[in-house]
Amino acid sequence: MTDLLEAQRLSVWYGRARVLFDIDLRVGPGEVVALLGRNGAGKSTTLAALMGLMSRVSGDVRLNGESISGLPTHRIARLGMGYVPEDRRVFADLTVDENLAVGRRPPRPGVPHWTPDMLFALFPNLAELRRRRAGQMSGGEQQMLTIARTLMGNPALVLLDEPSEGLAPRIVDQMAEALGAMKTQGLALLLSEQNSRFARSLTDRVTVIDRGRVRFHGTMAELDSRSDIRDSALCV
Numbered sequence: 001m002t003d004l005l006e007a008q009r010l011s012v013w014y015g016r017a018r019v020l021f022d023i024d025l026r027v028g029p030g031e032v033v034a035l036l037g038r039n040g041a042g043k044s045t046t047l048a049a050l051m052g053l054m055s056r057v058s059g060d061v062r063l064n065g066e067s068i069s070g071l072p073t074h075r076i077a078r079l080g081m082g083y084v085p086e087d088r089r090v091f092a093d094l095t096v097d098e099n100l101a102v103g104r105r106p107p108r109p110g111v112p113h114w115t116p117d118m119l120f121a122l123f124p125n126l127a128e129l130r131r132r133r134a135g136q137m138s139g140g141e142q143q144m145l146t147i148a149r150t151l152m153g154n155p156a157l158v159l160l161d162e163p164s165e166g167l168a169p170r171i172v173d174q175m176a177e178a179l180g181a182m183k184t185q186g187l188a189l190l191l192s193e194q195n196s197r198f199a200r201s202l203t204d205r206v207t208v209i210d211r212g213r214v215r216f217h218g219t220m221a222e223l224d225s226r227s228d229i230r231d232s233a234l235c236v
């Protein structure tokens with residue numbers, strides 16, 4: 001079966017400094033893949049490069065078998081890739097309902113078609129705040145709204161950069177539950193995290209990067225038996 005997302009030999013430079021070295025990565029349809037690594041390992045840069053946000057890049061990235069290397073971000077989004085960066089991207093002056101309306105795109109064949117009601121079932125907190133301006137919501141609520149708005153675009157795959165970062169423990173549990181429900185709907189996810197605790201129950205495969213290089217590809221169970229990788233490349 002064709003992978004939904006496949007990156008081969010992805011390399012990125014910030015100016016003259018190379019920060020990613022030939023990263024290979026793949027996500028199958030409906031699969032959840034965790035990109036793990038310490039602070040500064042290159043997770044955010046990898047996701048930004050996949051989304052077409054980095055200017056100095058080499059390698060090949062394919063979505064549904066078609067090359068998206070060099071395409072501008074809005075074209076990649078239109079082809080079905082959603083992106084939730086680490087810093088929340090809500091329209092602060094717009095209400096929750098209005099933020100969702102801004103994200104709305106036509107349904108896409110073969111992938112979940114999200115409606116506001118489905119999203120409010122996924123994120124019950126947002127249902128109670130429909131008329132609240134996003135700028136007046138907590139960080140966790142804004143994070144949920146960013147994800148919900150991304151889902152309104154009916155993506156086939158969502159890249160999530162450290163979705164549990166900075167959230168209160170109770171909200172982290174809600175986030176993990178929501179990601180599980182997204183997976184159940186058939187959505188593929190590529191999420192970056194510093195450690196393997198969050199979302200481990202929904203992760204099908206793991207890629208560990210360290211100083212811009214892939215150190216490990218495999219299942220969570222295989223990673224659990226690799227104390228060398230966990231000790232040297234992860235925060236545990």
Ligand SMILES: Nc1ncnc2c1ncn2[C@@H]1O[C@H](COP(=O)(O)OP(=O)(O)OP(=O)(O)O)[C@@H](O)[C@H]1O
Pocket residue numbers: 014017019037038039040041042043044045046194
């Ligand atoms: N704008 C930038 N200019 C120069 N170097 C950068 C820039 N952003 C990141 N880097 C460097 O690129 C490398 C990878 O950073 P990146 O943010 O991708 O790591 P990360 O694994 O996502 O870490 P974090 O958990 O802190 O987000 C680091 O060495 C970082 O210092």
